[in-house]
Amino acid sequence: MRGSSRILNNSNCLLRIQNAVFKKDTTKLSPRIFPNPISHFEIYRPNDRNNHPSFWTVLGPEKSQLLQVISGNYIADPPLSRVYPHLAKDFKYHEIQFLNFRDRSGLDKVHMSARYETYASKGELEMSDNVNSVKNYITGANNYNVKVDTQIIDYTSQLLNLFNLEHLQNKWINTLSNGQLRRARIAKSLSSKPSLLIIDDPFLGLDPRATDMVSKSLYRVSQDLGTSIVLGLRVQDEIPQWIDHIAYADENGLKFSGKRDEVFDQLTESVKSIEGVHEIHERHLNKHKNPIEITNESLRQIDIAPHVEFNNASVAYRGLVIFKDFNWVIPKGSKWRILGDNGTGKTTLLSLITADHPQSWRSVMSINGIERKTGNGISFFDVNNRIGISSPELHALVPEHTKTMYEIILNGLVKDVGNSNFMMKGKQENLTEFGRNVLSQFQDRLDIYGNSKFTDLTITDQKLTLFLRAIIKKPELLILDEAFSCMDDEEIMIRCHDLIETDLKDVTVLTIGHIDWEVPRCDYLLRLYGDEDRHYKLFKYT
Numbered sequence: 374m375r376g377s378s379r380i381l382n383n384s385n386c387l388l389r390i391q392n393a394v395f396k397k398d399t400t401k402l403s404p405r406i407f408p409n410p411i412s413h414f415e416i417y418r419p420n421d422r423n424n425h426p427s428f429w430t431v432l433g434p435e436k437s438q439l440l441q442v443i444s445g446n447y448i449a450d451p452p453l454s455r456v457y458p459h460l461a462k463d464f465k466y467h468e469i470q471f472l473n474f475r476d477r478s479g480l481d482k483v484h485m486s487a488r489y490e491t492y493a494s495k496g497e498l499e500m501s502d503n504v505n506s507v508k509n510y511i512t513g514a515n516n517y518n519v520k521v522d523t524q525i526i527d528y529t530s531q532l533l534n535l536f537n538l539e540h541l542q543n544k545w546i547n548t549l550s551n552g553q554l555r556r557a558r559i560a561k562s563l564s565s566k567p568s569l570l571i572i573d574d575p576f577l578g579l580d581p582r583a584t585d586m587v588s589k590s591l592y593r594v595s596q597d598l599g600t601s602i603v604l605g606l607r608v609q610d611e612i613p614q615w616i617d618h619i620a621y622a623d624e625n626g627l628k629f630s631g632k633r634d635e636v637f638d639q640l641t642e643s644v645k646s647i648e649g650v651h652e653i654h655e656r657h658l659n660k661h662k663n664p665i666e667i668t669n670e671s672l673r674q675i676d677i678a679p680h681v682e683f684n685n686a687s688v689a690y691r692g693l694v695i696f697k698d699f700n701w702v703i704p705k706g707s708k709w710r711i712l713g714d715n716g717t718g719k720t721t722l723l724s725l726i727t728a729d730h731p732q733s734w735r736s737v738m739s740i741n742g743i744e745r746k747t748g749n750g751i752s753f754f755d756v757n758n759r760i761g762i763s764s765p766e767l768h769a770l771v772p773e774h775t776k777t778m779y780e781i782i783l784n785g786l787v788k789d790v791g792n793s794n795f796m797m798k799g800k801q802e803n804l805t806e807f808g809r810n811v812l813s814q815f816q817d818r819l820d821i822y823g824n825s826k827f828t829d830l831t832i833t834d835q836k837l838t839l840f841l842r843a844i845i846k847k848p849e850l851l852i853l854d855e856a857f858s859c860m861d862d863e864e865i866m867i868r869c870h871d872l873i874e875t876d877l878k879d880v881t882v883l884t885i886g887h888i889d890w891e892v893p894r895c896d897y898l899l900r901l902y903g904d905e906d907r908h909y910k911l912f913k914y915t
């Protein structure tokens with residue numbers, strides 16, 4: 374860091390790392406997290422008048438590791454090479470908050486069907502005394518059953534307002550949509566008024582409006598509370614204006630760090646190849662991107678039989694209407710993007726298709742011309758034998774410490790257990806030629822990581838694992854819900870997208886993703902508007 378040779382004012386220094394190496398544990402053979410020592414890195418409180426670094430973004434292929442180091446994980450060697458001077462006197466564990474969104478930590482690990490069933494058994498959408506309400510989740514009253522004092526209530530109201538959660542405050546936390554839940558988790562992390570807030574992929578799964586709102590709100594709270602903030606972003610992501618310092622971590626360690634404008638040249642040089650790949654990818658995806666509005670009638674008239682059809686479907690949660698008279702014809706083999714702000718009903722729609730949603734059995738839809746209703750000889754397992762899926766909910770259910778990459782992928786071959794059962798072993802001999810071909814396209818990754826535990830994989834390889842698991846049986850219908858979000862190795866993402874175009878031509882694909890370049894090329898778009906009348910429109914890309 375430039376100018377870092379000066380020893381700065383200790384009282385406002387939150388974190389100082391000097392000539393430190395980091396290890397997972399203290400055993401002699403434990404490998405270093407980064408081969409090179411970190412020579413110097415500092416974070417200051419934002420109200421420090423000397424304009425010292427308080428708002429950082431960490432970029433680069435090893436950003437998550439550096440965030441762990443900053444947040445106090447791993448063991449520093451020598452011991453005092455990483456210190457938190459400002460916190461040292463009266464340190465409380467909640468002074469540092471570290472959030473990553475890979476899991477739904479702190480919440481029940483429930484699969485979608487359980488989410489809807491529990492709602493059904495609870496019977497109420499909103500309960501002011503609901504222990505597991507969003508509001509209680511943010512204050513912590515759900516865990517400790519503590520009485521929350523008025524000051525905290527006032528502060529919580531501010532947080533609810535800033536993160537647009539007021540209208541959701543009495544809902545049961547597990548019924549929130551992914552984007553809503555992420556906002557709630559950020560609000561919760563601020564409820565303890567931390568000195569240092571570290572968030573990996575803060576905008577993951579947020580729609581563009583929510584991204585902007587969360588960014589502004591984070592800055593505002595940090596000013597009010599004097600909280601320093603570190604955000605882990607991908608090189609391709611937009612860096613908020615208020616971030617004034619950048620650190621870049623690669624496999625060797627901290628490559629450079631400093632003021633945003635001062636590291637500009639180094640950053641440009643380091644990300645040249647990543648940006649080159651990104652530009653080619655975007656050009657490919659945008660080749661045909663003019664959406665023209667179409668109707669269900671026109672979809673019925675094309676020469677391909679409908680695969681899935683929604684017929685006047687309606688879904689409401691105790692007065693909260695999500696779908697009203699919803700009709701959608703999905704031709705066999707067509708590729709769709711489903712787009713809509715957080716909470717507009719994308720996941721609900723997919724859970725109808727996967728039969729996780731109870732409404733799914735009430736003649737609201739048909740697949741291959743067969744109406745789905747109870748007593749029609751179709752079971753939940755029949756439905757899911759033909760569906761492959763990757764989603765954040767499934768990601769959270771992976772037994773990450775016990776299963777390897779290869780085991781998780783083969784698990785996708787197991788029949789008659791639904792898609793969320795990770796325990797059953799898939800058999801290598803059940804691989805078809807298609808399955809073998811798919812795996813051979815990623816042999817380079819499997820050779821290195823195939824026998825690694827899921828937890829030890831990078832986020833890119835975790836997402837790749839779930840993608841391969843979803844397609845290995847060659848499903849008739851493939852559901853990709855945020856399947857490529859936070860994949861930072863875009864070359865791997867492109868290989869997955871290419872595979873969809875070349876090897877899954879006859880498979881119907883439904884994709885959800887808020888970021889354009891994370892979505893494979895699609896023929897059609899379903900746009901949900903989330904307004905009072907639950908409008909939606911269908912488009913064809915030309």
Ligand SMILES: Nc1ncnc2c1ncn2[C@@H]1O[C@H](COP(=O)(O)OP(=O)(O)OP(=O)(O)O)[C@@H](O)[C@H]1O
Binds near residue numbers: 498548550713715722
């Ligand atoms: N079981 C439930 N009980 C009550 N409300 C629910 C339930 N499940 C979902 N909701 C509400 O229904 C709305 C739609 O949720 P859904 O998860 O389908 O949205 P989404 O479009 O997938 O959002 P995101 O982009 O955030 O993932 C949200 O407002 C959510 O709070």
